[in-house]
Each structure stands twice: as structure tokens, then as C-alpha cells.
Amino acid sequence: xxxxxxxxxxxxxxxxxxxxINCAYENTAFDYFPWYQQFPGKGPAxxxxxxxxxxxxxxGRFTISFNKSAKQFSLHIMDSQxxxxxxxxxxxxxxxxxxxxxxxxxxxxKVEL
Amino acid sequence: DTEVxxxxxHLVMGMTNKKSLxxxxxxxxxxxxxxxxxxxxxxxxxxxxxxxxxSINESVPSRxxxxxxxxxxxNLHLHxxxxxxxxxxxxxxxxxxxxxxxxxxxxxxxxxxx
Numbered sequence: 001x002x003x004x005x006x007x008x009x010x011x012x013x014x015x016x017x018x019x020x021i022n023c024a025y026e027n028t029a030f031d032y033f034p035w036y037q038q039f040p041g042k043g044p045a046x047x048x049x050x051x052x053x054x055x056x057x058x059x060g061r062f063t064i065s066f067n068k069s070a071k072q073f074s075l076h077i078m079d080s081q082x083x084x085x086x087x088x089x090x091x092x093x094x095x096x097x098x099x100x101x102x103x104x105x106x107x108x109x110k111v112e113l
Numbered sequence: 114d115t116e117v118x119x120x121x122x123h124l125v126m127g128m129t130n131k132k133s134l135x136x137x138x139x140x141x142x143x144x145x146x147x148x149x150x151x152x153x154x155x156x157x158x159x160x161x162x163x164x165x166x167x168s169i170n171e172s173v174p175s176r177x178x179x180x181x182x183x184x185x186x187x188n189l190h191l192h193x194x195x196x197x198x199x200x201x202x203x204x205x206x207x208x209x210x211x212x213x214x215x216x217x218x219x220x221x222x223x224x225x226x227x
Contacts, residue, residue: 034215043117043203043218044156089155099144099207100169101216103155 003027006090006104013111019077021107023090026071030092035064035075036103038087044103047088048075080111116140117219119204125225128194134222136187136204145187146216147179148203156203162187163209194226 005024013019025033034049050057050064050073057064063076077084090104118137126132136145144163148156161169162181176198178190187204201221208214 041220043205043220045218046215049215099161099163099209100158101146101205101207102158106153106155108153 003102004090004092004104006107008107009105010108011110013080013109015080015082015111015113017080017111019080019084019109019111020074021088021090021109022072022074023104024070024072025092027092027094028071030094032093033064033066033073034091034093034101035062036089036091038089044089077109080109082111082113085110117204117206117217119202119219119222121222122220123223123225125227126191126194127227128196130194131190131192133191134189134202134204134224136189136206136219137185138206138217139185140206140217141184141208142206142217143184143209144207145181146205146207147187147189148205148218150201150203150221160189191224194224196226199224199226 003026007022011019035047036044037047038044048059048062048064050066052068055066061078066073088107088109091101094100120135146161147159149159150156158171159173160179165181165184176193180188201223203221204219205216207216
């Protein structure tokens with residue numbers, strides 16, 4: 001079922017630094033690319049999402065960069081805070097395939113003081 | 114109200130038991146999903162319901178039986194499970210099929226099969 005490759009698997013960043021997580025996909029039919037944040041014991045929550053006709057989207061400290069030709073997209077967390085420590089999943093949705101939402105492998109982010 | 118409510122939060126069942134997981138949303142969403150998540154792994158799609166009809170079954174064993182009684186409710190009936198079925202079961206909903214909208218997830222049911 002895995003169709004999105006995500007890296008790194010884990011990431012440690014100092015408070016105030018930039019966290020960068022990358023994802024690569026294969027199926028060009030995907031038409032929506034969300035990022036989810038999951039804290040231990042909780043369900044995933046949507047952080048930010050992008051469509052493939054947009055190269056960048058920014059919401060507060062979170063930015064998605066999308067490279068359609070390379071079939072890659074990345075999440076940048078500016079001014080990382082300890083409260084950002086969580087697992088981050090990129091995902092893709094094939095709306096023509098019944099809204100099949102498939103997650104990447106996940107990145108465990110730890111922001112240290 | 115942007116909440117997906119799952120009950121129970123925790124469930125321990127024997128391999129011969131029959132139990133059900135419940136999920137409820139009142140956002141008017143017409144697509145509902147069941148996911149299974151093992152520790153340190155991403156959620157894996159099990160089933161998708163669109164307009165109360167099963168639209169996707171990801172080759173899930175028949176010991177898992179989904180049911181969508183109405184547009185607000187989603188159940189997952191469990192029977193003769195195996196210890197390896199122990200996991201966090203997540204329910205989600207979104208506005209509808211063929212729409213690039215946010216999927217809202219519940220907090221999950223932590224299932225342990227003994």
C-alpha cells in the first residue's frame with residue numbers, strides 16, 4: 001500500500017531551528033498532498049496541505065514546498081519549538097480512487113531546548 | 114463541531130470474543146474511513162465508506178466487518194481476532210468522495226487481543 005517515501009525517519013532539531021522533512025511520490029495521478037501531525041496516544045491531525053498546481057504554501061511557521069517535475073514535496077517548520085515534537089506524516093490522496101488517503105512512513109521529530 | 118468520536122478508547126478481547134468499535138461524526142461528512150496503526154508505523158487504510166456504501170476494502174480479513182448504519186455512524190465488528198491484530202484503530206471522516214478536503218481523525222481505540 002506504501003506509495004510515498006518519507007525521510008528522514010527521525011530528526012532532532014534545536015529550539016529555534018528549521019525542521020525539514022521530505023517526501024517523494026510515484027503516482028502522478030495524486031491530486032492532493034496533506035501533512036499530518038500526530039502526538040502519542042492521539043489521532044493524526046491535518047497540519048497543512050497543497051495541490052500539485054501550487055509550488056509553495058505557507059501557514060504560520062509551516063511551509064510546504066512542492067516540486068512537481070521531481071515528484072517531491074517537503075515540510076519546513078521554522079522556529080521549531082519543543083511543542084512541535086511529534087510524528088509527522090506526509091500523505092497523498094487519489095480523489096479519483098474514492099478518496100484513498102495513503103500515509104508516508106513518518107518522521108519522529110524531537111525539538112530540544 | 115469538528116470532532117470524530119470513537120468508543121471505546123481501550124479494548125481487551127480474547128480470540129474467541131465478538132466486539133464492536135464505534136465511530137460517530139456530526140459534521141455532515143459523507144466519507145468515513147477505518148485505519149489500523151501499529152506502533153511506530155503509519156496508519157494503514159482498511160475500509161472507506163462513501164455515502165454509506167463500502168467503496169474501498171483493502172483486502173482486509175473477514176474477521177473485520179465494517180458497517181455504516183447511517184451517515185453519522187461507522188462500526189467495525191470484530192470476531193475471532195488474532196494477537197497480531199492488536200493495534201490502534203482509527204476512524205476518520207471527510208466531506209465527501211472526490212473532494213480535496215481535510216480528513217478528521219478520532220483519537221482511536223487501543224485494541225489488545227489476548
